[in-house]
Amino acid sequence: MSCGEPHETDCSEVLDHLYEFLDHEMPDADCTKFEVHFEECSPCLEKYGLEQAVKKLVKRCCGHDDVPSDLRAKVMGRIDLIRSGQAVPDQDVSAAGAE
Numbered sequence: 001m002s003c004g005e006p007h008e009t010d011c012s013e014v015l016d017h018l019y020e021f022l023d024h025e026m027p028d029a030d031c032t033k034f035e036v037h038f039e040e041c042s043p044c045l046e047k048y049g050l051e052q053a054v055k056k057l058v059k060r061c062c063g064h065d066d067v068p069s070d071l072r073a074k075v076m077g078r079i080d081l082i083r084s085g086q087a088v089p090d091q092d093v094s095a096a097g098a099e
Contacts, residue, residue, distance in 0.1 A: 003043045009033045014044050018051055 003011060014037050020026045021034050038045040081087075 003041050007037055007041060009037045011041060011044055022052060022055055
């Protein structure tokens with residue numbers, strides 16, 4: 001999607017990183033670039049508003065389910081293995097909980 005107008009930050013870059021912006025997972029300088037882009041690009045602002053609304057709806061409808069503690073521990077264990085660079089078994093995490 002592009003509005004066809006030239007921008008300092010291209011529409012495709014904004015849309016590729018929209019969820020990072022929505023989740024506050026990008027540096028402040030990048031957030032500022034995106035905010036400037038939204039001020040001058042109504043199609044991207046509209047897409048941002050839509051994705052923000054969907055995210056709020058999902059949080060409201062699905063954000064209250066507790067994750068079983070054993071599943072959380074298994075997932076966190078795999079994340080730790082990946083971060084440490086160790087080999088990770090091919091076993092599916094969700095299947096491991098069904099044993």
